[in-house]
Amino acid sequence: MSALTCTGVGRAFGALKAVDDVDLVVEPGARHALIGPNGAGKSTLFKLVTGTLRADTGRVELAGRDVTGLSEVRRSRLGMSQTLQHSSLFGSMTAAETVVLALRRHDGSRITPWPRRDPALRERAQESLTGVGLGGRGDTPVPALSHGERKQLEVALALACRPTLFLLDEPAAGMSPAERARLVELLSGLPEEITVLFVEHDLDLVFALADAVTVLHLGRVLLSGTPADVRASDAVREAYLGAGRREELFTR
């Protein structure tokens, strides 16, 4: 059984079919990349998977369970966790407080309306921050973190939700080469139980990390295969370089 299956998924904005009849299968334990030129519908497909947007057509299944009609909240409880393209955190909290929010929601403890001392929770927050290389930054307010550190915190926050399917929308956007290297190390070190689906522009990062790649172009799947298939494909090269369109121009 696959970790995620999209069948005939589509979403239109007015006359524009941003995502059109897309089939996507992500195998359990895969490091699956979703790539494509600007405007290919990557981010929209991503949102259809997480439930931020609802699909007009098609089905989304999480580990064999139909989640098409479920809200983002329900999908999150079923083990989907995401980081967003633009880091999206909590301006009045420290790094540790941020992670605690996610830990509390997903470790089965109750969100009580009275204060609770929970040293174990603090410890686990510290562990997950250390896991992404923010060990010494727990008490730092989020606005005081650098751009790269915020991205790292995003990853810690999403992992604190104990995902089975981990979705990342352009995790390396705006990162320095050193930060990128750290990100690759972090993601490739994730346990096998966590399936990863990520949208990424940086093809070096894609080929360093992915064991499966799906290429989107103009809202449709152009190709799905191994990184080697994608490298060898003329269609992909044309989509990225626009050669296809130039050819059309001359033959018409």
Added chain:
Amino acid sequence: MTAVEPSVVPATPAARRGYGRWVAIAVLVVLAAAPLFLAPFATSTLSRVLVFALFAVSLDLLVGVTGLPSLGHAAYFGSGAYAAGWTSIHVTAEAPVPLLVGAGVGALAAASTGWITARSAGVFFLMLTLAIGELVGQVANTWESVTGGANGLTGVPAVRIAGQPLANAGFTHWYVLLVAALGFALVWTVARSPFGDALRGIRDNEPRMRALGYSTSLYKYAVFVLAGGVAGMAGSLLVAQQRLVSTADVGFLISSLMLLAVVIGGAGSLWGACLGAALVVVVRDALGPTLDGHGPLVLGIVFVAVVYLLPRGAAGLLGRTR
């Protein structure tokens, strides 16, 4: 990118908690001792300050902690006041019955209207609460058999404790102080709980909270009902203090003045809301007559000054607000 400014470096929490506790005890002692030294009029003004401080604190739970600006919160304050007054006249004035009825009806009114507002935020929340506030005000005006219509609900007997009516301003003040302190403690406890952390998360970034698996509408509904209940408590104290309820106590003016109080005090800071309420009540009720009816003008000037000089309110003077 998160749209947030670098914040002031906070004082260490332990140090803040240490001196905060002593300040709180000192304030309680001064408030409790006040009737022994003050004239009855000053004492009852102080009681009114406490009533509206509790109201402002309940509103701050929405505005400051959860980030939901309400312009109709007086609807629940007024519902509680009418319910407590009606119960005192027709059933019993024995404490804590009017208090519990006031809190219960406030929460019930919030529960029956909150489902409309729970899915909204920002300006839409503001407009919806404004509309609901006006509706409730209209009900108070027309349902004469219960509310007394435009005449208001008059002749409310004094609250009794163990059969003894609280006959003078001093005893009433102690009753108001006790209940207001309990209400404040309730809101303070909730604001510091895991539930309170989730509310702050919703204020900072509601879409992210949904992605983390929090059903934010449910949280917003719960806090709306709680804030309505505490406002109803404050309403029952209003009746205990002034012994009548008028349509003005449910209206838009009270809602907006209290929103002003929360902003002056610094949204998100509970004690700041109390200070803001004190300022509003003192300027409007105590200084109003000597200012020749220009109380609202003074409040307006204060508000403009606060927004320009203290964007985080009075609480901003003491560093980070939570």
